[in-house]
């Protein structure tokens with residue numbers, strides 16, 4: 468997708484000194500008062516978080532809700548930094564925000580999902596960041612379009628910034644889902660595959676939208692080898708001025724962090740390596756058989772295509788396809804395989820059957 472070869476600094480080079488532990492950034496959704504920000508910061512310092520976050524300018528879906536204290540909150544950056552000795556991170560959405568955040572000592576900036584979605588906005592900010600040495604975290608766009616996320620990362624990179632990390636905060640969807648923003652973990656995995664050294668931070672607060680699910684989404688991110696987590700915290704979450712449902716107290720955060728299991732990408736235990744290798748050989752054999760069976764199916768489908776062409780019958784057969792789409796997931800369930808996965812797999816197989824049979828019928832037209 469992207470031709471540009473990008474090289475990013477690892478988190479250990481600029482913020483996370485202990486690479487074995489995930490980076491933790493925490494703090495309130497919004498900086499509500501100076502006292503709230505400083506006291507939250509002091510409570511979080513005890514948990515050894517690496518940076519304090521707080522929104523100064525809040526992009527809210529509807530007007531009339533609290534949109535952040537804006538310029539009035541800028542002097543509090545210095546207060547919380549002095550009280551905690553920790554770096555401070557905030558969201559910026561315009562070149563003016565960047566100028567003000569820098570002037571008042573913000574150490575880390577992030578670009579929100581509603582900005583990542585707009586290349587003009589991102590470019591304006593990239594221009595404002597030229598020649599500035601500050602880490603920038605880039606949240607995924609609200610819609611599930613990987614190219615937009617990559618585009619935003621490239622624009623900031625082209626401004627000369629190398630301390631970059633992606634934040635996965637989930638995607639808006641029209642469908643009713645378990646969480647506030649559907650994670651679509653596959654998109655983040657694809658980003659990581661394209662840019663292996665780009666640090667990625669999970670944002671379970673925005674993914675889940677509810678504090679009871681923060682732990683499970685955090686663990687999932689760590690299991691996928693994320694480099695860190697940004698988790699919203701508040702001294703009195705129920706009375707937070709924004710995003711009350713998804714913020715946790717510093718005490719709850721402490722419990723979540725203690726319960727999280729950090730796993731290594733591999734083990735140097737020889738027994739483990741041997742056993743895993745053994746299982747991978749078995750998987751290789753099964754995959755080969757799976758493909759041979761699939762080739763057999765495609766062969767029959769191709770013959771069926773020729774037969775239909777000879778009898779002038781349409782490629783797509785609604786009744787047969789409905790029968791397959793109903794029965795295969797049922798069979799799968801009996802075999803204890805996820806039926807939704809099997810339904811998706813057969814949709815793909817059917818699409819390929821149609822492509823193949825259409826090609827068979829076109830072949831004849833060319834001959835004729």
Ligand SMILES: C=C(O[C@@H]1C=C(C(=O)O)C=C[C@H]1O)C(=O)O
Pocket residue numbers: 768771782783784785787788791816817820821824
């Ligand atoms: C193979 C056929 O053609 C199409 C492909 C199907 C499949 O891949 O199983 C099912 C129905 C048709 O839409 C068929 O008619 O059976």
